[in-house]
Amino acid sequence: MSESTSGSDAPAPSTSDGVRRVSSDGPWEDTIGYSRAVGLPSGLVLVSGCTSVVDGRIAEGGPYDQAVTAFGVGLKALGDLGLGAEHVVRTRMYLTHAGDAEDVGRAHKEMFGAVRPAASMIVVAGFIDPSLVVEVELEAFRAPSGGPA
Secondary structure, three states: OOOEEEOOOOOOOOOOOOOEEEEOOOOOHHHHHOOOEEEOOOOEEEEEEEOOEEOOEEOOOOHHHHHHHHHHHHHHHHHHOOOOHHHEEEEEEEEOOHHHHHHHHHHHHHHHOOOOOEEEEEEOOOOOOOOOOEEEEEEEEOOOOOOOO
16 A cells, blocks of 8 residues: 655655555545545656645635636645646546636636646536535646656
8 A cells, every 4th residue: 555645845755566645634535535646656647636625615716716726736736746737738627617617717727828738628517515616637747767756
């Protein structure tokens, strides 16, 4: 079983299988049993769905604000593994209202416009908390240099 970090500034420890896991101490990580991000020996890093919940509270504001906060949560997880926005190769944006696409797309462009990752924007029925209107996922890649991502 791989080790994990918990919101620290230090890179996640490597394990015998080379997989690194990061926790953000989000409210559902322990309840559901998942990691915020998982770095694989291949250099691929997968970031779980991120919402605008920070310190147990939903960020104030509309879809744009929720998207900026959610992307920030994902980028923090990448940072815990030593990666940044420049390493993002794919994003997924889940919205509860198609009418929010422009606001969420604007947030995406501000965060990743220079990187231009592959992206999907999908309308869904809802999220675990009905106050949430945006959830995002990130995938990043950095070629391994003798070690895991």
